[in-house]
Structure formats: C-alpha cells, structure tokens
Amino acid sequence: MTMDYLLWVCSLVVPVVLAVEETLMDSRWATTELAWTTFPESGWEEVSGYDDSMSPIRTYQVCNVRQPNQNNWLRTDFIPRRGVLRVYVELKFSVRDCASIPNIPGSCKETFNLFYYESEGDTATDTSPLWRENPYVKVDTIAPDESFSLLEAGRINTKVRSFGPLSKAGFYLAFQDLGACMSLISVRVFFKKCSTTIANFAVFPETATGAEATSLVIAPGACVTNAMEVSVPLKLYCNGDGEWMVPVGSCTCVAGFEPSADSTQCQACIPGTFKSKFGEGSCAPCPSNSRTSARGASICPCQNGFYRADSDPPDSTCTTIPSAPRNVISSVNETSLSLEWDEPEDTGGRSDLVYNVVCKKCLRDRSPCTRCDDNVDIAPRRLGLRQRKVVVRNLQAHTRYSFEVQAVNGVSGKIPTSPSYSTVNITTNQAAPSAVPTVHLMRSTSDTLSLSWLPPEKPNGVILDYEIKYHERGQAMSHTVTAQHSSAKVEGLRAATPYVVQVRARTVAGYGRYSNPMDFSTSLHSDPQKSVQDQLPLIIGSASAGLVVIVALVVIAVVCLKKQRSGSELEYTEKLQQYISPGVKVYIDPFTYEDPNDAIHEFAKEIDISCVKIEEVIGAGEFGEVCRGRLKQAGRREMVVAIKTLKAGYTERQRRDFLAEASIMGQFDHPNVIRLEGVLTRSCPVLIITEFMENGALDSFLRLNDGRFTMTQLVGMLRGIAAGMKYLSDMNYVHRDLAARNILVNSNLVCKVSDFGLSRFLDDTSADPTYTSSLGGKIPIRWTAPEAIAFRKFTSASDVWSYGIVMWEVVSYGERPYWDMSNQDVMTAVEQDYRLPPPMDCPMVLHQLMLECWMKERNLRPKFSRIVSTLDKLLRNAASLKVVTSTYSGDLLRLGGTLPGHNRKSPDSSQEIVRQQMSQTLPIRV
Structure with a gap:
C-alpha cells in the first residue's frame, strides 16, 4: 500500500480523535529574565510587557531601523527534543509599519527570519555556532498579517511554523532581524500526538506524529479486557496533525460479555442472563428449564431432569425424555408378529422422537428372558424407527416372547437408566416349513439318481425328514422315498428314462410345500463303477502299454528339439508347440530353460532405466517393495505403472525366482490377465513393470x-x-x-x-x-x-x-x-x-x-x-x-x-x- 493511497484514504475518513499538543518550551512560563543570547549586544533587548490578557511577560524588542545593514540575532536556551521527530513553533509578535516612521532610510523591514540549530547537548556559546545562516537551518521568513503605526495600538500577530525531522538530543531556536522595528512577545515550542484511544474494542496507545506533515505512524492495538480479536492486525494510523485515521482490525466481546453503553468496554452478563457466542450481541435471559446465578455466563445449565443433546446449541431450550409409547397392539400369525403403537403422551419437548423394538425370548422356566438372536427379522428395522409399526418374522414356534417398544429422543442417552418403554408378551404358533428351494442332480447311473438340495429358507422348527416324490415324465403314478438329510439316492429306476422329482420337508407341524419340479434322466449304461471293477486288470495293462509309448514319443521329441535348439528360442518354442497341438499357443515353463535369462529375454521386453520414474511405495512383496511410477517410452504416451523391485543383497536364486514371474506374465495377453510392460535386468535394482491397477x-x-x-x-x-x-x-x-x-x-x-x-x-x-x-x-x-x-x-x-x-x-x-x-x-x-x-x-x-x-x-x-x-x-x-x-x-x-x-x-x-x-x-x- 503506497503512502499516496493512504493519504487519499485518510482524506475520506473523519478523524477518530482530535489532536493533542504537548509543549516543550513556552517563554510565558518565565518568572525571571529569559537571558537568551543576543548578537550584537546593541541588537535585541529583553523588556517586560503584557500579553493579550494583560498578564506580565518577558519580551524581546529591536528597532534599529535608522542604522543600515542590520543583522541582529537572538537565540533561545537549549530545548530538549524528548524523542519527537517534528516540532511546532508558535510566535506572537508585533511589527511597526515602516511607512509610519519618518525620516528612515530604505533599509526598514517588516519581516524577520526563524532558524534552528540541532545539538547533542547545551554546548552553544556567545561565539559558537557562528552567527550566520550556516550552520543554522532556516525555517521561514516571518511576515506579520498586520503592522501598526504610532497612532494605533500595537497589533499582535500569531504565526505557527514546524520543522523536522529532528535527530539529535535537542535544538536551539534563533531569530534574525535585518532592520525591522518589532517586538517578540512570546515563543511556544510544542509537538503534536495522538492520545490513547479505544476503537472497535481495541486500545491504541499514545503515539507521536511522524517526521513529516504527511507522515502516518502505525500504532498497534490490543483488545480490551474480555474481548477477542476477530480480524487482524489491530492498528490505527496517526497522521501529521495528531489525528487517528483509518482503523484496521477489530475485537469483539467474548461469550458471557456484552458491549457497554459507550461501546468501549465488554461488561459481564448479569445473573439470570447469558451470551453463548462471541460478538456484539447483548446478553439474553436463560432459556426455559435452565438457570444461572453467576455473572458472565456463556451458557445456562439445565435444571434437574432436563437436558440438552450433544448436537443442541447452547442457547436451546432444555428438554427431557419422552414417556412410554401408548396402546401397543400385537397380532400373532404362526411364527410372525405385527406390532403397532401410539405416540407417547409426552414427547419431552423435542421433535427427534424415534422408537426401538427389543425382542426377548423367554424360556418356560423362571429364568430371565434373553435377547433374541440375529435370525429374528424385524422389519423395517429394530432401531431408530420413525413409523409406529413393525413386522417380526422367523420366530420359533410355540415359544414365549417379550417385546419392548422404547420411545427415544435426543436426550435419552443423558440418563443412565433404560428408556421409557411399553411391553407386550406373546406366544407363537406352529407353522409348516417353507418350500425346498431347488433340487440338484449330483450323479446318475442306469438305475439310480443321487440328489441333493438346500434346506427350506424358513424351516419353522426342527426338520424331521424329507419326502422325495418322483415319477416318469408323462406318467401320472408317482412314488415317494424318505431321507433324514438334505441328500438321497433314488434307486430301482429304468435306464435312460427322464424323471420328474420334487422334495418337501416335514416338521412337527406337518409337511411344507414341494419344491419346483425338476427333470433328471438316468444314464443308458450300467454302473460304471462295477464295470470298471470287472475290467480293471485289462485297463491297467492297456494303460501301462500306452504310457510307455507316450513317454517314448515325448523323449524322442525333446531330444530332437534340443538338437535343433542352435537357432533362436522362439523357433524352439514354436516347434515344441507343433508337437503338442498345432495352431494352439501353449504356456512354456521358464524353469525348463537351462539358462533362466534366456526365458526372460524371450518373453519379456527390456526397458531402459531412463524411461522409468518411481513416485511412491505402495506396498511390499516377497522379494522387495512394490511402487507406483510412470513409464515414458519413445513413440508411446506416458502411463502409470506398478513397479516390483528386487531388494538389495539378493542371491542368484532369488533373482531367478523374481524374474520367473515376468517370464510367465510375458506369455499372456488377455484383458483379464495382468499385463507385463517389461523388465529392467541390466540396472540396480532389478525391476518388473506391469500395468497399474488403481483399486488394488x-x-x-x-x-x-x-x-x-x-x-x-x-x-x-x-x-x-x-x-x-x-x-x-x-x-x-x-x-x-x-x-x-x-x-x-x-x-x-x-x-x-x-x-x-x-x-x-x-x-x-x-x-x-x-x-x-x-x-x-x-x-x-x-x-x-x-x-x-x-x-x-x-x-x-x-x-x-x-x-x-x-x-x-x-x-x-x-x-x-x-x-x-x-x-x-x-x-x-x-x-x-x-x-x-x-x-x-x-x-x-x-x-x-x-x-x-x-x-x-x-x-x-x-x-x-x-x-x-x-x-x-x-x-x-x-x-x-x-x-x-x-x-x-x-x-x-x-x-x-x-x-x-x-x-x-x-x-x-x-x-x-x-x-x-x-x-x-x-x-x-x-
């Protein structure tokens, strides 16, 4: 921010406080002769006189107008600077009009000159400093607004001049007369300052003006007691006229305190009132069901039996827990239950009322009821219900249950006791099991079907057994068998015949529904297991002979290929694949290579180290760290890659096993198999580069x-x-x-x-x-x-x-x-x-x-x-x-x-x- 801009801003802002002046020297205070130094002795003369209010004062006069070439000097005593940079001089004087003096030469003057001389101490003498403009510093030539003649009373002129910047311990004032007839009635030396003030609840100390009339001196501020900063820095500008300008930053009263009537202090809230936030707001009476007897309260504590939730603002009303839900109605349907209830009579003064339903299973003895297990389904949910109705399913048959319907609001957790609730006790009926989901064929022979199925989704009790019903497709007559478990073998069937099969479960309540009909067929041939047993010797002999032939062919093929392996490894691989299955790409185990490096060079691309940039470690593998990085190859767009590193100090076997994975990956090219980008085997560390999978x-x-x-x-x-x-x-x-x-x-x-x-x-x-x-x-x-x-x-x-x-x-x-x-x-x-x-x-x-x-x-x-x-x-x-x-x-x-x-x-x-x-x-x- 430039000084010109600040001055422009100051010109737009009304000063906060008027300037204060402090006097350094005033000749009117003298009770004895001033005894200032004069040169020459025939020049200035000290005389007694009276000021405007006719009070006696000491003045200096000079009137040698009839003598030419006048150069009369008058110098004050040493005036201490007291650290100020710029001082002001107020002169009261009277000058005689030259035209009213008869017979005078043309050297008569009606002005005089004001000088000052800085010094580190009171060292001036009658001859030092020399009586001339240098080393004195001229402030101004002083001219009267009005002069007087002999026929008129003396007219007093008042002039104020300032000078600076001052840098030494003090200074002298000097007055030069060049031929005037005048009287120096009084001399007052003072400086201007900005006095201590309070603005925006911040205190700014007394500050002297700057060295120049246009200077702005920054005064730092501090918040008044019980106030806090809301914007910083806190400062005011003191201008050259001793006026405060442009306040910056502000403070505000803290919680529990409000601005005073004159907005200069922060005063405590009286008992029974509070202020929960900082700011300029006023204290307010305590909300309902709360009170405070202390001064400066930021919150009113709740009365006994009333509470605020953790999410409630401190100025909210204190509330209480709700009463129990009313008119709980239950309706039992076998192993299901419907519960409905009415809203509590008293909601506690809150709008966040919800309900919980607690299920308890009660045994026939006198032991206490226990919580139901997770198999019991309460829909739409157990806790935090807004609606006043639930359906309970998967209860056990012929079992007594107790249900608590709790009313809960935002302050229920503030009370260590249980929430308000209503209880309803019911006893379930018995229901038959639900249908078996589906039936699966595990194995079939010419006369048997081996079946398996899942238990019913809702057994509604202990499954006693299962009934399997089957019949030939297209026939009306059906047969049934019973199984104790969820699988069975149906025997005595016709070969190569389709059968329709259904299964149902039975409990003490009776049979459930059949499963959907499923079509299964018996096989054409007899039991393969028995056939195998009969023909086992022949099979073993044939298999042995065939195995010898196959081994011989493989050995011959491998020997032939090894002889031809003088060419490239790719040629060897292609020939081996021709022996196995022409036209089909087959995986080659890298460990079959005599030199594993040959497999690496055949199946993996070598990448230059300058193309790889490792950015961060994302995990650890068996052989070293796994990193995320970038791969930039010539002619290809930069891509994010995963980088596997081989840790330092590896053995040759670890290096071989590490690179074997790259030899394997390099053979694959499928969108659902991780893609190998290449390897770095000629650098340290050894790296495997793959595509990067963002979700891990x-x-x-x-x-x-x-x-x-x-x-x-x-x-x-x-x-x-x-x-x-x-x-x-x-x-x-x-x-x-x-x-x-x-x-x-x-x-x-x-x-x-x-x-x-x-x-x-x-x-x-x-x-x-x-x-x-x-x-x-x-x-x-x-x-x-x-x-x-x-x-x-x-x-x-x-x-x-x-x-x-x-x-x-x-x-x-x-x-x-x-x-x-x-x-x-x-x-x-x-x-x-x-x-x-x-x-x-x-x-x-x-x-x-x-x-x-x-x-x-x-x-x-x-x-x-x-x-x-x-x-x-x-x-x-x-x-x-x-x-x-x-x-x-x-x-x-x-x-x-x-x-x-x-x-x-x-x-x-x-x-x-x-x-x-x-x-x-x-x-x-x-």
Whole structure:
C-alpha cells in the first residue's frame, strides 16, 4: 500500500480523535529574565510587557531601523527534543509599519527570519555556532498579517511554523532581524500526538506524529479486557496533525460479555442472563428449564431432569425424555408378529422422537428372558424407527416372547437408566416349513439318481425328514422315498428314462410345500463303477502299454528339439508347440530353460532405466517393495505403472525366482490377465513393470466397499475372473494360488488375474511337503482343492475349486473363507463333505455354481468355459439373480445335512459343533 493511497484514504475518513499538543518550551512560563543570547549586544533587548490578557511577560524588542545593514540575532536556551521527530513553533509578535516612521532610510523591514540549530547537548556559546545562516537551518521568513503605526495600538500577530525531522538530543531556536522595528512577545515550542484511544474494542496507545506533515505512524492495538480479536492486525494510523485515521482490525466481546453503553468496554452478563457466542450481541435471559446465578455466563445449565443433546446449541431450550409409547397392539400369525403403537403422551419437548423394538425370548422356566438372536427379522428395522409399526418374522414356534417398544429422543442417552418403554408378551404358533428351494442332480447311473438340495429358507422348527416324490415324465403314478438329510439316492429306476422329482420337508407341524419340479434322466449304461471293477486288470495293462509309448514319443521329441535348439528360442518354442497341438499357443515353463535369462529375454521386453520414474511405495512383496511410477517410452504416451523391485543383497536364486514371474506374465495377453510392460535386468535394482491397477487387491477393495455394488456388478467381476482363467487354462497353465487377494481391480472395476509367483514344484525334502512350497511359503489351504493338498495334483480342475472360493469371497464382500477355523479343521471338514454356506443375499444360482466347483470328484467340476457361459447367461437374465438363498447364518453346509446352532458371531463354538458333527455322523459322499 503506497503512502499516496493512504493519504487519499485518510482524506475520506473523519478523524477518530482530535489532536493533542504537548509543549516543550513556552517563554510565558518565565518568572525571571529569559537571558537568551543576543548578537550584537546593541541588537535585541529583553523588556517586560503584557500579553493579550494583560498578564506580565518577558519580551524581546529591536528597532534599529535608522542604522543600515542590520543583522541582529537572538537565540533561545537549549530545548530538549524528548524523542519527537517534528516540532511546532508558535510566535506572537508585533511589527511597526515602516511607512509610519519618518525620516528612515530604505533599509526598514517588516519581516524577520526563524532558524534552528540541532545539538547533542547545551554546548552553544556567545561565539559558537557562528552567527550566520550556516550552520543554522532556516525555517521561514516571518511576515506579520498586520503592522501598526504610532497612532494605533500595537497589533499582535500569531504565526505557527514546524520543522523536522529532528535527530539529535535537542535544538536551539534563533531569530534574525535585518532592520525591522518589532517586538517578540512570546515563543511556544510544542509537538503534536495522538492520545490513547479505544476503537472497535481495541486500545491504541499514545503515539507521536511522524517526521513529516504527511507522515502516518502505525500504532498497534490490543483488545480490551474480555474481548477477542476477530480480524487482524489491530492498528490505527496517526497522521501529521495528531489525528487517528483509518482503523484496521477489530475485537469483539467474548461469550458471557456484552458491549457497554459507550461501546468501549465488554461488561459481564448479569445473573439470570447469558451470551453463548462471541460478538456484539447483548446478553439474553436463560432459556426455559435452565438457570444461572453467576455473572458472565456463556451458557445456562439445565435444571434437574432436563437436558440438552450433544448436537443442541447452547442457547436451546432444555428438554427431557419422552414417556412410554401408548396402546401397543400385537397380532400373532404362526411364527410372525405385527406390532403397532401410539405416540407417547409426552414427547419431552423435542421433535427427534424415534422408537426401538427389543425382542426377548423367554424360556418356560423362571429364568430371565434373553435377547433374541440375529435370525429374528424385524422389519423395517429394530432401531431408530420413525413409523409406529413393525413386522417380526422367523420366530420359533410355540415359544414365549417379550417385546419392548422404547420411545427415544435426543436426550435419552443423558440418563443412565433404560428408556421409557411399553411391553407386550406373546406366544407363537406352529407353522409348516417353507418350500425346498431347488433340487440338484449330483450323479446318475442306469438305475439310480443321487440328489441333493438346500434346506427350506424358513424351516419353522426342527426338520424331521424329507419326502422325495418322483415319477416318469408323462406318467401320472408317482412314488415317494424318505431321507433324514438334505441328500438321497433314488434307486430301482429304468435306464435312460427322464424323471420328474420334487422334495418337501416335514416338521412337527406337518409337511411344507414341494419344491419346483425338476427333470433328471438316468444314464443308458450300467454302473460304471462295477464295470470298471470287472475290467480293471485289462485297463491297467492297456494303460501301462500306452504310457510307455507316450513317454517314448515325448523323449524322442525333446531330444530332437534340443538338437535343433542352435537357432533362436522362439523357433524352439514354436516347434515344441507343433508337437503338442498345432495352431494352439501353449504356456512354456521358464524353469525348463537351462539358462533362466534366456526365458526372460524371450518373453519379456527390456526397458531402459531412463524411461522409468518411481513416485511412491505402495506396498511390499516377497522379494522387495512394490511402487507406483510412470513409464515414458519413445513413440508411446506416458502411463502409470506398478513397479516390483528386487531388494538389495539378493542371491542368484532369488533373482531367478523374481524374474520367473515376468517370464510367465510375458506369455499372456488377455484383458483379464495382468499385463507385463517389461523388465529392467541390466540396472540396480532389478525391476518388473506391469500395468497399474488403481483399486488394488480385490479382497481389500470389497471389504472397503462393503454392500455398495449391485449383484449384477459382482457377477460382472466374477465373469472377468473366469474369462481370464479360461484363457490361462486354454494355454495349459495352472495358477495354483487363485484367490481374491491375487485378483487386481482397475478404476473401471475390471478384474485381472495376477500373482504368478507360486512355485510350480513342491519340495519333497521339507518337513511338511504337503503344505510347504519350494519357496518356503504355505499352500493356501482354504482355497486349495483336496486332491491338491493330499496328493499335490494341481490341475485346471483344482483352479476351478479355488475359483469357487473366490466366488464366495466376492459375494460376501471379502469375508475370510471358513472364518476363524484352523487349517486342519478346514481340511477335515472338506474331506467329510462340508461346504461353505451361501453368503448373505447370495443368488441361488451362484451358490449352486459354487457347489459344483467344490465337487469332490474333480472330473465332475465344470470347466472354465462353461463357467463363463453360465455367468454370461445370468448377466443376460438378471431376474435369475433376484432369487436368493436363505439368510446367511455362518453355518457350514453339509451336503448330507446342515449344522445346527452355528452362530456367525461365535466362530469358536461353530468349530466345536463341526468337530462334534463330524465325530458323530458318517458323511454322505457326493
């Protein structure tokens, strides 16, 4: 801000306070002779006189007008500066009119000169400083407004002059007469200042003016007591006339204090009043149901029995809790209940009234009622109800319940006791079970059908048994058999004949509804198992002979190819593929190369280090850090990439294993398989560059976005994973570690298979070869097929089993498979035909596909091509995704029955139930 601008602003603003003058010297104060220094002695003469009010004063006169070349000097005593930069001189004098003096030469004057001389002390003498304009500094030539003649009374003139800036300890004033007839009546030396003032509730100290008449001196301010700054800095400008100008910044009274009548102070609120916020507002009376007896109150505490909610402003009225809801009406319909009630008589003075419904189950003995478990469904919800009606479902039959309908508002939590509530007690009736959802064919022979089904969504009691009704298609006569569990084998059927099958459940209340009719056919041939037993010796002999021939052909092919391997590795690979399947691209294991570097150079592109820029570390891998960075190659647009680094101090084997993953990825090119951009093997550190997936691993991404996607979106993710696995399977590649943690998600929710680093060979020399890989890592038991765990038979079918677990992870939004069960318990449960239940809101068709992926016989599991086709049909027919299974309770599903009593929130007890069930019941194999 320029000085000219400030001056312009000052000219527009009315001064806040008038100027104050402080005198440094006044000749009228003298009670004795002034005895100022004169030169020459015949010049100025000190005489006694009277001022305007006829008070005696000491004056100096000179009137040597008849003598030419007058140069008479008069100098005051030393005047201390007292730190001011600019001083003012007020002169009172009278001058005789030269025309009234007869017979005088032309040297008569009617003016005189004013000088000053700065000094660090009172050092002036009669001869020093010299009596001339230099070293004295001239202030001005003083001329009277009016002069007088002998016929008129003496007329007194008053003139004020200022000078500065001053820099030394003090100064002298000097008066030069060049031939006037005059009288110096009085001399007053003073300076101007801006006095202490209060503006905008801020105090500004006394401030002297600046060195120049146009100077603006900044004075910092401080808030008055009980005030706070609302804008800074606090300052006023003191101008050259000693006037305050342009206030900047302001203060305001704090809470509990209001402005005084003159708006210069902040005074406390009187008892019974308060002010909750800072500002210029006034104190107000306490709101209803509150009071204060203190001065300066910023809030009025609530009276006993009244409260403010945490979200209520401090100036709000104090309120209380509501009374209990009125006229609670219940209506029982078998195992369902309808509750309605009226608004409380007293809402507590608030508008945020809501209701809670608490369900308690009461046993027949006299023990207290306990909270209902999560299986009881209260719609629309249990807590925070605005409407006054709920429907309760999934109650147990012939059971006594107690329901509390609570009225709650914003201050109910302020009281340690329970909310106000009304109670209603009911006893449920018995209802038959609901229909069995669907029936699945697990296996068929020429005379049997092996069937499996899910229990009813609403059993409404303990399932006693199941009735299976079947008949030949087109025939009216039907037959029934009974099963104790949710699977059965129907025998004595005709070969190659279609049958219509339905299943229903029975409780003490009777049979439920049949399932929808399903068509299944028996096979044409007899039991293949018996046929195999009869022909086993012939099969073994034929297989042995065939195996010898195949081994011989493979050995011959490999020997021939190795002889021709003098050419490029690409030529070798193409020839090997011709031996296997002409026209089909086949995965080549990089560990079959004598020199692993050859595989790297064949399948991965070497990138120059200057093209890569690492920006930040985003994670850690088995071999080093994982970073986000940028890749800029000539002729290509810059792209964001993921960078895997090999940590320093690596061994040659670690380098080989690290780059092996790049050799694997480099062979793949599919939109649902992570894409390799290249490697850096000639620099340090060694780097693998892949495309960057913004949303990271699928499992953590789902947990972070729990419940945010539609089922169609989830199925779309599963379809992408299946498509990627179909591509890998078609290349004869077995992943062995398919899990949601190894699926990456980009910003468009496209899922891509990644993490190809799991060793493809198990180490038989390890302490536990069944579970430990050659890299020292554990086999992922929860995701691995049983034959892969037991016999290390990793195939595309074992990847299908893992894909079924991935489906379960996706639909459950990243929940841990088998919860907190130990690996040993998981293996035992799977071996005895226990499977994961459908996740919450899981479509029935998806869980059925999971169960097919978990078939014990690997040859019965679907291929990835069929999985992709099935998911495509589901996406085209979204209505099929709306038929969901029963609410997920966290129970393992046994293909021969369901485990009772397993609560999702108590995994330890659920594992014990699993172990007890497995020790008591022989599983029904599928």
